[in-house]
Amino acid sequence: ALADLIEQLAAVARAAVERHLLVEVDAFVPEDFAIVIGELLAATPAKRPCARALIEGAVDSGAGIVVAEILGELTQHLTIDRLHLVGDVYDRGPAPHLIMDELLTHPSVDVQWGNHDILWMGAALGQPGSVANVVRICARYGNLSILEDAYGINLRPLASFAAEAYGDDPCVAFALKGNPGLSEAETRLTEKIQKAMAIIQFKVEAALIAENPSFGLDDRNLLHRINRERNTVIVDGVEYELTDTVFPTVDWDDPYRLTEGEEAVIEQLCAAFSGCERLQRHMDFLLTHGSLYKIVNGNLLLHACVPLAADGSLMEVTLFGKTYQGKSLYDMVDASVRAAYLATDEAERKRGLDMLWYLWLGPGSPLFAKSKMATFELYLIADKAARKEVKNPFYTLLDDDAVIDRIFEDFAMDPATSRIICGHVPVKVKDGEDPVKAAGRVLCIDGGFSAPYQKTTGLAGFTLVSNAEGLFLDANTPLSSRQAAIADNADIVAERRVIEHYETPRSMEDTDEGAALRERVVELARLIEAYDSGLIAEAQ
Numbered sequence: 001a002l003a004d005l006i007e008q009l010a011a012v013a014r015a016a017v018e019r020h021l022l023v024e025v026d027a028f029v030p031e032d033f034a035i036v037i038g039e040l041l042a043a044t045p046a047k048r049p050c051a052r053a054l055i056e057g058a059v060d061s062g063a064g065i066v067v068a069e070i071l072g073e074l075t076q077h078l079t080i081d082r083l084h085l086v087g088d089v090y091d092r093g094p095a096p097h098l099i100m101d102e103l104l105t106h107p108s109v110d111v112q113w114g115n116h117d118i119l120w121m122g123a124a125l126g127q128p129g130s131v132a133n134v135v136r137i138c139a140r141y142g143n144l145s146i147l148e149d150a151y152g153i154n155l156r157p158l159a160s161f162a163a164e165a166y167g168d169d170p171c172v173a174f175a176l177k178g179n180p181g182l183s184e185a186e187t188r189l190t191e192k193i194q195k196a197m198a199i200i201q202f203k204v205e206a207a208l209i210a211e212n213p214s215f216g217l218d219d220r221n222l223l224h225r226i227n228r229e230r231n232t233v234i235v236d237g238v239e240y241e242l243t244d245t246v247f248p249t250v251d252w253d254d255p256y257r258l259t260e261g262e263e264a265v266i267e268q269l270c271a272a273f274s275g276c277e278r279l280q281r282h283m284d285f286l287l288t289h290g291s292l293y294k295i296v297n298g299n300l301l302l303h304a305c306v307p308l309a310a311d312g313s314l315m316e317v318t319l320f321g322k323t324y325q326g327k328s329l330y331d332m333v334d335a336s337v338r339a340a341y342l343a344t345d346e347a348e349r350k351r352g353l354d355m356l357w358y359l360w361l362g363p364g365s366p367l368f369a370k371s372k373m374a375t376f377e378l379y380l381i382a383d384k385a386a387r388k389e390v391k392n393p394f395y396t397l398l399d400d401d402a403v404i405d406r407i408f409e410d411f412a413m414d415p416a417t418s419r420i421i422c423g424h425v426p427v428k429v430k431d432g433e434d435p436v437k438a439a440g441r442v443l444c445i446d447g448g449f450s451a452p453y454q455k456t457t458g459l460a461g462f463t464l465v466s467n468a469e470g471l472f473l474d475a476n477t478p479l480s481s482r483q484a485a486i487a488d489n490a491d492i493v494a495e496r497r498v499i500e501h502y503e504t505p506r507s508m509e510d511t512d513e514g515a516a517l518r519e520r521v522v523e524l525a526r527l528i529e530a531y532d533s534g535l536i537a538e539a540q
Contacts, residue, residue: 002064006055009071010040016078017041028074037070077107086423087114087303092141097150100282111290114303115360115367122356124283126274128266129208129357132201139194142180151279153272161261162196165249171195173244173379199249200266206256214319215358222376223255240381287341292334297511298417304369304424305394312403317364326410330366398437429459440499470501
């Protein structure tokens with residue numbers, strides 16, 4: 001049976017190899033198996049008996065599984081020339097670290113950072129606002145094992161603090177989301193941890209807001225707006241009842257001051273995040289393989305949106321005393337992210353660190369794209385009107401050709417042939433929402449890869465496939481488990497939709513890579529000409 005499987009895998013691999021140079025194939029084959037794999041890939045019908053003998057020899061020697069794995073991985077790599085991720089590897093799923101481990105081994109991948117990715121990048125640098133949010137969100141979805149087991153971050157001081165500070169508190173507003181499969185005791189403790197981190201978050205964010213007035217986030221400071229006698233809070237001029245009234249660590253004379261216990265917890269967590277080797281390795285990968293946006297083959301890849309004003313013009317965003325919009329905003333933000341990691345000037349690095357946090361929740365952030373991050377309201381106010389986060393006008397103006405043209409022109413792209421490809425906002429397919437916007441000029445491909453969103457969207461995300469034949473959108477079905485997928489022979493692809501079909505198959509010369517190769521050929525020709533004419537002397 002294993003020999004038959006290898007024979008089938010070899011047949012698939014031969015089809016994948018057809019469009020690739022031998023040097024590309026060799027790069028994915030371990031040297032010890034180069035001869036065997038080479039023979040299997042080159043096996044013509046006349047040579048199939050010889051290939052079968054090689055396969056059976058590999059199986060008999062105990063190397064059959066390895067040969068099968070090599071052929072499978074070779075096919076994967078050759079059928080996916082380039083992998084683009086439009087952000088949010090870290091969007092509330094239970095195992096982002098496993099995705100990152102896999103990406104680290106991928107030969108050709110780039111990431112357009114999402115707001116969740118940026119939040120983790122900030123946390124990895126010990127940025128308090130980012131750390132507080134990451135830990136709170138992990139607790140909210142019962143995913144603290146990501147921090148403890150995957151990244152080895154010590155949560156015992158936090159757990160001890162939460163158990164003591166909120167010991168008799170039922171934490172009525174902090175029930176866990178989803179079905180994390182925790183015991184009753186684990187659930188109760190995780191709820192206390194979630195509440196502890198929420199209060200710590202409100203306090204450390206108040207300090208960040210005070211330090212960065214240009215962020216315009218004063219309205220997010222709400223602890224001081226709580227009326228302790230009435231157990232209400234005023235938000236945007238409206239008084240709402242609180243869903244939870246137990247705040248043992250809040251000094252109402254100075255509500256944003258951290259207690260000694262809270263200060264010790266956040267300092268320990270920041271140090272643990274910045275000192276975690278595996279986390280640093282994953283975030284370094286996001287930095288070196290990522291960016292705020294990428295333009296490739298006429299496609300503008302970005303996570304959320306290009307912020308727009310209500311009239312469809314590019315939204316002006318003022319940060320640190322300067323005003324940006326469109327591409328200039330994206331370029332400034334990208335530079336700020338890199339400054340947080342690489343700047344030697346302490347003030348510049350501090351601005352970059354604070355920008356990482358702002359990108360998570362700022363109304364002018366191209367990664368957030370909403371009017372406010374209603375974390376406080378989500379926990380402590382039952383009225384849905386207070387919780388509403390209004391999307392940036394980008395999402396309601398997508399069918400306005402003039403608006404889309406203006407975006408492409410700002411990014412120096414041809415409006416007639418270009419597309420925007422984005423994610424961030426889950427497409428509610430089960431309710432009839434279409435991921436294809438603006439007559440195909442905008443593709444929103446977030447369909448809920450994250451399990452918490454799958455009930456909302458009705459599927460498990462989209463994969464956009466571009467090849468020589470055209471552009472195709474695959475809708476993915478959720479897989480309950482690897483074992484079930486194998487047992488049922490389940491396929492991830494549920495439905496393929498043709499976005500564009502090319503009348504004539506496209507080749508390398510029709511791509512950006514082809515243009516780069518042509519330019520390289522011209523440069524080499526000039527070098528040869530310079531050498532032949534004596535302008536460049538022969539190296540001694």
